[in-house]
Amino acid sequence: MLYFSYNPSHSSFFIPCPLHYISGFYCPGCGSQRAIHLLLHGDFIGAFRFNPLMVxxxxxxxxxxxxxxSNWIFGTKYRFxxxxxxxxxxxxxxxxxxxWVLRNLPYYPFNLLAPTG
Incomplete structure (x- = not known):
């Protein structure tokens, strides 16, 4: 799997967030690629620091x-x-x-919601 093998923080072929690139603001998904990489390596706390909402x-x-x-395999019609x-x-x-709004506020404790690495 790509996210297991390569760290998005250190690999240049992962797409950066367009909103953050243009405006400097973090979207609700910012940090998700790095968080998935950390989750696949068992680092739940590190993943939570990058994007708690996604985790x-x-x-x-x-x-x-x-x-x-399960529905596809067994032909059932259960719904969540x-x-x-x-x-x-x-x-x-x-x-x-x-x-989205809170993670862009530069005040403690809201600045803890910004992706950190």
Whole structure:
């Protein structure tokens, strides 16, 4: 796997965040590539420092993907009902917007949300 073998912090062929490149602001996804690399190497704390929202969201996404793959293999039609809840969808995107704003504030403790390495 590419993210296991190569560290995005040290490899030039990974695409940088266009928003951060142009504006200097961190988007909600900034640090995700480096966080995935660290997760694949078992460094959960380091991954959390790069992008806590992604690290906390990953188990939900993996569970949903597991249900989808299970449905495909066994021909079932189970659904992860959380993905069909308007409250969850709007709440999650609202949380992502709040996270986006807070991680760009230069004040403690909000500056801890910025990807650090």
């Amino acid at each position: 906390l969201t990953l188990p939900i996404l993996i569970y949903g993907l597991g249900i989808t793959i 009902m959380l993905f069909y809840s308007n409250l969850f969808i709007f709440g999650y995107f609202g949380l992502a917007i709040i996270y």
